[in-house]
Amino acid sequence: MFTPETLREELAKPKQIVVTTHHKPDGDALGSSLAVYHWLKAKGHAVHVIVPSDFPAFLNWMPGRQDVTIYAEKKTDSDRRIAEADFICCLDFNGLPRIHAMADSVKNTAAVKIMIDHHLDPEGFDDYRHWDSSAAATAQLVYDFIVNVMGDHQAITPDIATCLYTGLMTDTGSFRFQTTTPSVHLIAADLITRGAKNWEIHEHVYNSYTENRLKFLGFCLVNRLEVLHEYRTALFSVSRQDLSRFRITTGDTEGLVNYALSISGMKLAALIVDRTDQVKLSLRSIGDFPCNEVCRDHFNGGGHRNAAGGNSNEPLADVVQKFKALLPEYKTRLTQ
Ligand code: 5GP
Numbered sequence: 001m002f003t004p005e006t007l008r009e010e011l012a013k014p015k016q017i018v019v020t021t022h023h024k025p026d027g028d029a030l031g032s033s034l035a036v037y038h039w040l041k042a043k044g045h046a047v048h049v050i051v052p053s054d055f056p057a058f059l060n061w062m063p064g065r066q067d068v069t070i071y072a073e074k075k076t077d078s079d080r081r082i083a084e085a086d087f088i089c090c091l092d093f094n095g096l097p098r099i100h101a102m103a104d105s106v107k108n109t110a111a112v113k114i115m116i117d118h119h120l121d122p123e124g125f126d127d128y129r130h131w132d133s134s135a136a137a138t139a140q141l142v143y144d145f146i147v148n149v150m151g152d153h154q155a156i157t158p159d160i161a162t163c164l165y166t167g168l169m170t171d172t173g174s175f176r177f178q179t180t181t182p183s184v185h186l187i188a189a190d191l192i193t194r195g196a197k198n199w200e201i202h203e204h205v206y207n208s209y210t211e212n213r214l215k216f217l218g219f220c221l222v223n224r225l226e227v228l229h230e231y232r233t234a235l236f237s238v239s240r241q242d243l244s245r246f247r248i249t250t251g252d253t254e255g256l257v258n259y260a261l262s263i264s265g266m267k268l269a270a271l272i273v274d275r276t277d278q279v280k281l282s283l284r285s286i287g288d289f290p291c292n293e294v295c296r297d298h299f300n301g302g303g304h305r306n307a308a309g310g311n312s313n314e315p316l317a318d319v320v321q322k323f324k325a326l327l328p329e330y331k332t333r334l335t336q
């Protein structure tokens with residue numbers, strides 16, 4: 001098992017390193033991955049970021065994104081790099097099913113697996129972990145790893161600061177979720193000091209809608225929102241036709257679920273979307289309601305207490321029905 005000391009010693013010599021993160025990387029996943037990429041590259045390692053799928057267009061400005069390989073597009077090359085790597089940095093996930101088609105290659109490589117993550121219930125594939133389920137974002141843990149575990153505060157360049165700030169900002173809903181502690185703000189302040197342009201990052205991520213995406217939001221608010229006052233729950237169900245009508249691409253549904261939670265009195269919000277491969281669920285809650293338990297027990301997923309996701313191979317209408325049929329079971333916890 002690796003310790004911080006052995007890790008520091010090993011990383012003092014040039015290594016082959018692959019950095020990866022979960023399917024459909026979000027701001028925290030991509031921000032953490034690119035921060036680690038910049039940090040390791042500057043130390044003289046040969047580093048490749050390989051992600052299981054494409055990522056949202058609103059992250060397409062991030063420093064280093066042109067160096068990211070999408071696994072499905074370069075499978076043979078990626079498998080070779082994973083097999084030959086000395087280290088694999090696994091960021092913002094703790095179970096191999098989260099990296100979909102990459103899971104077998106990562107499982108079978110002899111590379112040392114470093115996991116930095118903030119989700120509950122790590123599966124245990126890692127050789128070294130920097131894990132804390134109370135952290136607001138993996139970016140917070142990457143910062144802590146570089147600064148406190150590796151003792152490398154001075155290595156935080158403007159690019160690294162920008163990537164970490166993006167992760168911190170997106171996973172805290174712009175510094176407003178319950179996870180936003182004083183230490184999150186202190187880290188954000190340090191990242192701004194070190195070159196993250198907070199206002200510019202905010203513009204890139206939140207004010208970069210396409211016209212279609214904004215119209216899709218309006219359409220969903222008017223036509224696809226259902227409010228179940230009895231269970232203090234609101235949900236959107238979105239069909240494949242809705243997605244194609246508005247030419248929705250990866251990332252365009254991000255944030256939609258939060259509108260359902262913005263109705264006064266709501267405790268639970270769901271977004272159920274019929275994607276081409278599967279039906280995807282996103283749950284959000286306020287207070288103690290455990291979205292992760294619902295996703296884990298009924299929808300083949302997981303996540304955090306207040307933000308979790310899952311999926312199903314059933315038709316959309318059946319998944320919506322199943323979700324609604326679960327609510328009586330949770331009624332006390334939703335209405336107490
Ligand atoms: P989102 O609803 O934004 O897709 O995801 C919310 C949270 O739930 C994220 O922290 C994400 O990592 C987790 N999550 C989303 N989908 C899945 C899934 O299919 N399986 C697991 N284990 N976690 C998920």
Ligand code: MN
Nearest residue numbers: 028092138171
């Ligand atoms: Mn995260």
